[in-house]
Amino acid sequence: MQTLDLSEIGLREVNKALHAQSDDTNQTAWTIENARGSHAIACGLDAPIEVTVKGSTGYYCGGMNKQATINVHGSAGPGTGENIMSGKIVIEGDASQYLGATGHGGLIVVKGNASSRCGISMKGVNIVVQGNIGHMSAFMGQSGNLVVLGDAGDALGDSCYEARFFVRGEVKSLGADCEKKEMRPEHIEFLKEILAEAGMDADPSEFTRYGSARNLYNFDVDNAGAY
Amino acid sequence: MCGIVGLFLKDETLQPKLGAMLTDMLITMTDRGPDSAGIAIYGAGSNGNAKLTVQSDTPDEDFEKLKKDLKKEIKGDVEMTINSTHAVLEIRADQVAAARAALREIRPNVRVMSRGESLEIYKEVGLPKDVAARFDVSSMGGTHGIGHTRMATESAVTTMGAHPFNTGDDQCLVHNGSLSNHNSLRRKLRREGIHIETENDTEVGAAYLTWRMQNGATLGEALESGLNDLDGFFTFVVGTKDGFGVVRDPIACKPAVMAETDQYVAFGSEYRALVNLPGIETARVWEPEPATVYFWSHNDSTLTEKAA
Numbered sequence: 001m002q003t004l005d006l007s008e009i010g011l012r013e014v015n016k017a018l019h020a021q022s023d024d025t026n027q028t029a030w031t032i033e034n035a036r037g038s039h040a041i042a043c044g045l046d047a048p049i050e051v052t053v054k055g056s057t058g059y060y061c062g063g064m065n066k067q068a069t070i071n072v073h074g075s076a077g078p079g080t081g082e083n084i085m086s087g088k089i090v091i092e093g094d095a096s097q098y099l100g101a102t103g104h105g106g107l108i109v110v111k112g113n114a115s116s117r118c119g120i121s122m123k124g125v126n127i128v129v130q131g132n133i134g135h136m137s138a139f140m141g142q143s144g145n146l147v148v149l150g151d152a153g154d155a156l157g158d159s160c161y162e163a164r165f166f167v168r169g170e171v172k173s174l175g176a177d178c179e180k181k182e183m184r185p186e187h188i189e190f191l192k193e194i195l196a197e198a199g200m201d202a203d204p205s206e207f208t209r210y211g212s213a214r215n216l217y218n219f220d221v222d223n224a225g226a227y
Numbered sequence: 228m229c230g231i232v233g234l235f236l237k238d239e240t241l242q243p244k245l246g247a248m249l250t251d252m253l254i255t256m257t258d259r260g261p262d263s264a265g266i267a268i269y270g271a272g273s274n275g276n277a278k279l280t281v282q283s284d285t286p287d288e289d290f291e292k293l294k295k296d297l298k299k300e301i302k303g304d305v306e307m308t309i310n311s312t313h314a315v316l317e318i319r320a321d322q323v324a325a326a327r328a329a330l331r332e333i334r335p336n337v338r339v340m341s342r343g344e345s346l347e348i349y350k351e352v353g354l355p356k357d358v359a360a361r362f363d364v365s366s367m368g369g370t371h372g373i374g375h376t377r378m379a380t381e382s383a384v385t386t387m388g389a390h391p392f393n394t395g396d397d398q399c400l401v402h403n404g405s406l407s408n409h410n411s412l413r414r415k416l417r418r419e420g421i422h423i424e425t426e427n428d429t430e431v432g433a434a435y436l437t438w439r440m441q442n443g444a445t446l447g448e449a450l451e452s453g454l455n456d457l458d459g460f461f462t463f464v465v466g467t468k469d470g471f472g473v474v475r476d477p478i479a480c481k482p483a484v485m486a487e488t489d490q491y492v493a494f495g496s497e498y499r500a501l502v503n504l505p506g507i508e509t510a511r512v513w514e515p516e517p518a519t520v521y522f523w524s525h526n527d528s529t530l531t532e533k534a535a
Contacts, residue, residue, distance in 0.1 A: 037499035056498050056512075075512060077498060078482055096482065096514060115514055116479055135479075135517065 002027050007034035011041065018068075021047035035074065042070050045087070062089045065106060081108045084125050097134065100125050103144065109198045116153065119146045122163050128198040138163055139175065147194055149202050157210055161217075165210040166191060168202060179213040228378040229390075229403040230256025231483075233464045233494035234504075235371040235471050235523050241490060241505075246367030250359040252493070252500045253374040257355050259403075259496055260378030263389035264358040265350025267399045267466050270369040272345050277320040277396075280340040280347045281330065282386060286312050289334050300329035311361045312386075313340065313349050320344070338387060338424075343397030345370075345468055350389040370525060373466050373494075375401040381409065381428040388425055392433035395440055397468035402429040403481045403496060404460035412456070432457060436465070450474045450520050464494055470524035479517035486510040492523045 004014045014032055021027060028049050035041055035055035042051050043060055045068035053061065056074035063082040072080075075093030084103040094112035101117070103125025110127075116134030119127050122144040129146075135153035138146050141163030151169035158175020165178075166187070174180075183205075191204035232252035236242055249266060283289035286309065294307040297316065305326075306317035318326050323342060330337055341348035349362040355376045359365065375390035382388050391399040406412075409428035412435060417423060421434045435456065439449035446467060453463075454477065462481040465472045473494060475483055486493045486501050488510045495501045498512070515521055 036502040037497055058497055058499055075498070094513070096484075097479075116517070 001029045001031060003031045003033060005033045006038060006041070007036065011038055014041065015043060018042055018045050018047075018049070018051065021045075021049050023047060023067075025049060035072075037077065039077070042068070045070070056093065065089060075112065076110075081106075081125075084108065094131070095129075100127050103127070105144075107194075107197060109200075113150070119144070119163070122146065126194055128194060128200060130200060132169070135172075136175070138165055141165075145190070145194065147191065147198075147207070149200060157212070159216060160212045162212060166207040167210065168207050171208075171210070174210065177213050177216040178210055181209040181211050183207065183209050228259040230259030230376040230496045230500070231373070231401050231403050231462065231464050231494065232256060232375075232496070232500050233371075233373040233401075233466075233471050233473075235492040235525075236490070237492070238490035242370060243368040245369040245372055247365040248504065249372050249374050250355075250365045251503055252495060253355045253359065253376055255500045255502075256376050256496055260376045261354050262377045262379045262384045263350065263352040263386070264355040264374070264376045265348060265389045265391050265401075266359065266362075266364050266372060266374040267341070267346060267348045267391040267401075268364070268367050268369045268372040269345045269397070269466065269468065270347060270367060273317050275320060275344070276317050277323045277342060277344060278347060279316040279318065279323065279326060279342050280313055280349070281316060281337045282313050282340050282350075283334070283337045284312065284386070285336060286314070289337050290314050293334060293337075296333050297326060297329060300333060301325045310349070310363070312351060313362065315347055339393075341391075341393040341399060343393075343468065346393070346397045346399060346466065348391050348393060348399060350375075350391065351386055352384055352389065371466065371471055373399065373401050373464050373471060380405050382426045385425070388427045388430075390429060391466065392430055394433040394437045394465070397466075398436075398440075398446065399466045400429065400433045400436065401464050402432055403462045404476070406432055406457055406459035406461065408458040428459070432461070432463070446472065447520055447522060454518055462496070467524075469526050470522060472520060472522040473515050474520045475515055475517050477518040483515050484512065485515055485521075486512045 030051045032053045037058045039058040041061045043063040046066040048067045050069045052071045058077040060079045062070045065087045066085045067087045069088045072091045076091045076095045078096040081089045081100045084106045086106040088107045090109045095110045095114040097115040098117040099114045100108045101120045105124045108127045110129045113131035114129045114133045118133040118137040120139045122141045124144045126145045132150035138157045142161040146165045148167045152171045154173045155175035157178030188204045298305045308315045390401040406428040409431040413431045436449045462475045462483045484498045488506045
């Protein structure tokens with residue numbers, strides 16, 4: 001286990017040490033101490049390592065992550081896991097706004113609540129939130145899955161493309177062109193797998209699926225007056 | 228960007244450290260806005276008297292003999308404490324209007340930063356660490372206070388464009404965000420007779436609250452109607468004689484984190500600002516909800532929360 005004290009060596013040294021790890025590194029377990037809300041912790045990693053961050057993080061923790069597993073033992077600031085490509089980020093506390101924005105792949109798990117714009121413009125990432133999510137979540141979501149064990153705020157999935165949303169609790173309101181969809185066997189199967197991977201205990205049959213009504217995909221001449 | 232901090236003390240033993248704690252929080256937020264900084268401190272009351280905090284770019288000239296000259300003009304007692312470019316004038320509460328009128332005559336270059344029984348506002352262009360050192364904010368005690376570090380977007384980098392803005396007796400406002408309808412609202416408020424000094428958007432927000440309260444609204448009601456009438460992005464923190472309040476616009480892009488323990492309620496634009504507070508590891512930490520008015524008061528220190 002390698003330990004890096006952020007308050008002693010600073011952010012650049014911490015990230016440099018993590019960036020230096022290759023695909024076949026022997027140093028696979030890392031701990032970062034004294035996070036203290038710092039920005040850009042463990043950003044841009046690209047190695048199969050496991051990083052534990054002690055304390056709450058600021059902006060963009062785990063941004064652009066590839067392969068690595070990042071555990072935040074605290075809450076996470078805005079833009080956590082932004083543009084994640086693969087790997088896994090687990091947040092023990094709450095996550096601030098635009099969690100996993102534009103994420104292409106991988107998995108983000110939040111054990112608390114996630115704030116507004118969770119999964120905005122998601123492009124393939126899977127996000128599982130044990131608590132609630134805020135307003136405008138998955139705005140323009142293109143692909144991937146947003147799974148919420150609690151409630152969703154206003155305007156879920158506004159202007160979404162083919163991302164899928166599974167919510168166990170209440171949805172305060174759906175965004176433009178987002179609609180409730182039928183839960184088919186393949187969705188139950190998917191939920192079983194993703195919930196197991198996220199370490200969450202929930203009954204897939206209690207979820208409702210939402211997704212694009214696909215009315216905004218093409219220009220409709222009847223709407224010409226609106227332009 | 229801009230950075231906001233706020234601290235409301237429940238534990239009286241922390242009161243002597245208020246200025247030091249707020250200064251530390253504000254300096255942490257420096258990289259959110261290095262243009263100018265300001266701090267509002269709610270300190271000891273002034274025995275029923277009023278405090279006018281005034282500022283001058285040429286304090287040596289303007290503050291010399293000010294006490295004597297003002298005394299003569301208002302025919303009443305004046306106590307004056309000079310602190311760098313600022314001075315706190317203590318006068319009888321019923322002489323505030325007369326003193327302000329007199330100041331305009333005898334010291335046209337002196338600007339009023341704040342008025343109230345316990346509020347003092349100190350603000351200048353510069354980094355938070357320099358502004359705080361200039362006024363020795365760290366040595367100030369008090370019950371609660373708010374601070375702001377500015378990245379200017381809507382108007383010039385000047386002392387008068389710095390936050391906090393005084394909105395009424397013992398009331399002040401700091402803002403992270405930008406208001407987009409400030410020009411039309413400024414014209415409207417000026418027609419209503421409200422004095423607005425600069426082209427700054429936040430000053431219009433502050434003047435709007437003043438106007439609503441002059442027309443009978445409570446601060447909470449004024450903030451709620453602000454959610455409809457102010458167009459743009461904002462996280463506001465407002466200070467009152469008894470406490471402070473927080474409100475974010477419905478979109479809530481501008482970040483905000485709060486922490487509460489038995490000893491204090493704290494606000495920061497980021498969690499970083501809060502990490503040196505005592506007991507932060509076990510504090511309740513959360514983000515205030517959009518379009519929701521929060522208040523803490525020393526008269527009733529329980530959380531009041533209302534969705535507008």
